Structure formats: C-alpha cells, structure tokens
Amino acid sequence: MTVLPASPSPRRAGSRFGALGTRAAASVVALAVTGAAVAVAVATSSPATAEPGSVVVSENFSAGSLPAGWHAVDGTWKVENGRLYGTSASSSENNKITFGRHLNDFRLEATMRFESVSAATRWASLGIDVPASGATPWWIATMRSGTTAANGLEFAQRTTANAWVVTNIASAPSAAGTGRDVRVAVEVHGNQARWIFDGREAMRTSSLQRSADGVQGLFVNGATVSYDDVTVTELAPNGYLRPEGSPFTVIAHRGASAAAPENTLVAQEIARKGGADWIENDV
Numbered sequence: 469m470t471v472l473p474a475s476p477s478p479r480r481a482g483s484r485f486g487a488l489g490t491r492a493a494a495s496v497v498a499l500a501v502t503g504a505a506v507a508v509a510v511a512t513s514s515p516a517t518a519e520p521g522s523v524v525v526s527e528n529f530s531a532g533s534l535p536a537g538w539h540a541v542d543g544t545w546k547v548e549n550g551r552l553y554g555t556s557a558s559s560s561e562n563n564k565i566t567f568g569r570h571l572n573d574f575r576l577e578a579t580m581r582f583e584s585v586s587a588a589t590r591w592a593s594l595g596i597d598v599p600a601s602g603a604t605p606w607w608i609a610t611m612r613s614g615t616t617a618a619n620g621l622e623f624a625q626r627t628t629a630n631a632w633v634v635t636n637i638a639s640a641p642s643a644a645g646t647g648r649d650v651r652v653a654v655e656v657h658g659n660q661a662r663w664i665f666d667g668r669e670a671m672r673t674s675s676l677q678r679s680a681d682g683v684q685g686l687f688v689n690g691a692t693v694s695y696d697d698v699t700v701t702e703l704a705p706n707g708y709l710r711p712e713g714s715p716f717t718v719i720a721h722r723g724a725s726a727a728a729p730e731n732t733l734v735a736q737e738i739a740r741k742g743g744a745d746w747i748e749n750d751v
Contacts, residue, residue: 525568525684525700527552538567541602543688552695553583554688559590561689562626566600568684573703576684577653577664578695580611582646585691588614591622592693594654595685596661597678604628607676608687609654609663615640621663623673638663638671649696657706660745674745720744 527535529547534540543563544555556563568576576594593608610622619637627633644650653664659676662669684700723735724742731749739747 521702521704523699523701524571524574525698527567527698528696534565535567538565539600539602540565541685550696551581552686552698553692554592554686554695555692556590556688556690559586559690562687563689564595564598564602564606564685564687566595566598566602566683566685567698568700570679570681570683571656571700571702572678573657573705574684575653575655575701575703576699577651578686578698579649579651580644581649581694581696582613582644583692583694585613585646587690588612588617590690591687592689592691593687594652595683595687596654596656596676597682598685599679599681600683602685604630605677605679606682606685608685609652609661610687611640611644611650611652611665613644613646613691615644615650615665616642621665621670623661623663623671623675625677635675636663636671636673640665640670641668642666655703657703660706672743672745675740717745718743719746719748721748722750723747 527538529535529550529552531547533547534545534552541564543561544553545563545565546553552565554563554565576596578594580592582590582592589612591610591612593610596607596609598606598608604626605628607623607625610624612620614620616639618639619634620640621638622634623636625633625635651666655662655664656676659678660674661672661676663671663673686695686698720736720739720742722730723732724738724744725731725735727738728735731751736747736749
C-alpha cells in the first residue's frame with residue numbers, strides 16, 4: 469500500500485504529477501475520475517517496460533545434478549531427465565531450494581509441472597524474497613494444482629511466527645492439474661509484483677515487505693513438482709509509465725470513500741482488498 473500526499477488544489481496536483489513525470493521521463497496525459505477511485509493512464513511513444521537486463525540465473529538442468537549455488541534447504545530435491553524435481557511428503561512440509569542473489573527489480577520465471585499431488589489444494593511456488601538459509605520470513609508467489617479455484621494463485625508471506633499472511637488471491641484462467649507444463653513468472657519491483665500465468669497477468673500486489681538480502685527460491689507443498697528453464701533477469705527500476713495494453717493504475721481517493729468514511733484505516737483496507745494499487749489521503 470502506498471500513500472501519496474493530498475492534492476487540494478489544481479496547482480498542487482500539477483506539481484505532484486509534474487514531479488512524477490520528471491522521475492519517469494514522461495508526462496501525464498489522461499486522468500479519469502470515477503466514483504471514489506482515480507485511474508491514471510500515461511501514453512508513451514516507446515515501450516514503457518525496461519529492456520531485459522543482465523540474466524542472473526539461467527538453468528535448464530542439463531548437467532544432471534544440482535547447479536552450483538543452489539541450496540536444497542529441506543525436502544527431496546534431485547535432477548533427472550533434464551528437470552529439477554522437488555518432493556514434499558505432506559501438506560505440513562513447505563520444502564524449498566534457494567538460489568540467485570538479492571535483487572530489488574527482477575523477473576523470475578520457470579516451467580512448472582505437478583507430477584503428483586495429495587490434493588488439488590497442494591501447491592508449488594516461486595520464492596520472491598527468501599533468506600538463503602530458508603529461514604522465515606519469506607515471500608512466495610504460489611500456484612495450486614487446482615489453479616482455477618478462487619485462491620488458485622496467491623501472494624503470501626510466511627512470518628517468523630510460522631503463520632501465513634496471504635495478501636492477494638486470484639483464479640488462474642486454466643487448471644494446472646497434473647502432468648501439464650505451465651510457464652509462470654513473477655515480476656518484482658520493490659514491494660510491488662505481478663503474477664503471470666501462461667503469459668497472462670493474473671494479479672498484482674503492492675504489499676510485499678522486502679528484506680536486505682533475500683534471494684530467489686522454489687517451493688513445493690504436499691506434492692512432487694518438476695521445474696525446467698528457470699531464469700532470473702534483472703529489470704530496470706519500475707517507473708510510472710503504463711506499458712501498452714496493461715491495466716490502469718487505480719488510485720483510491722481518500723481510500724474507498726464510497727464504502728467507508730473517507731481518510732480512515734477502514735476505507736484504506738477496503739480499497740486495498742478491492743485491488744487499488746495506490747491510496748491517496750487528504751491531510
């Protein structure tokens with residue numbers, strides 16, 4: 469959740485958006501206000517997403533063994549037939565393997581396949597911010613084998629108290645099931661991330677809490693999952709430009725002020741759960 473300063477006058481609003489425009493090397497050309505939310509669209513003459521940067525990890529497991537720098541924290545992890553296999557015997561085992569290095573802006577993608585599951589609710593994850601030791605807290609982008617369920621995809625944190633904090637859920641456009649390769653990715657920019665399922669954006673979050681040294685990882689719970697073509701690419705810092713064809717950025721004016729008293733924590737929470745990217749309070 470990001471809180472922006474208020475804009476009680478047109479002059480101040482212009483100054484605020486001018487500052488953002490300077491930082492993003494673009495100008496705001498459209499501002500649509502609907503009800504209690506504000507949608508900001510920025511037109512650009514060139515693609516807004518950064519060109520791919522340095523590839524930090526690129527692994528297809530062709531060597532037949534765990535790659536150097538990959539740390540199997542718990543569970544059974546092995547390389548066979550050009551794929552990495554992870555096994556978790558029960559739903560109480562959040563087994564993981566860590567790799568990569570700490571990055572603020574990056575894209576982590578992999579081909580994932582559920583080989584077997586104890587139930588459709590069991591899951592596998594891309595580790596977004598994980599201590600190399602596997603200790604809590606860590607953040608993951610999760611995919612259940614029953615991905616078409618309302619919570620088939622999740623952004624979640626495992627806390628130091630070994631409790632779950634699920635900040636965002638979504639239903640995938642198709643079922644992962646078992647025996648099917650699914651290409652998944654997560655793009656991370658600081659506390660913001662996008663969950664991409666088979667090339668389609670499924671949801672976003674702005675609730676990540678980043679560490680100073682967390683790396684990437686893969687997780688498996690109550691299943692055997694195989695992974696292939698794992699890549700981590702460093703990205704340029706996220707700007708305020710809207711990529712062509714991407715969803716609008718939604719800013720909740722004074723929170724969800726049509727559903728709760730404006731400028732209150734309740735209004736902010738309703739706006740967050742409703743999918744607002746940013747929240748603007750008047751002060």
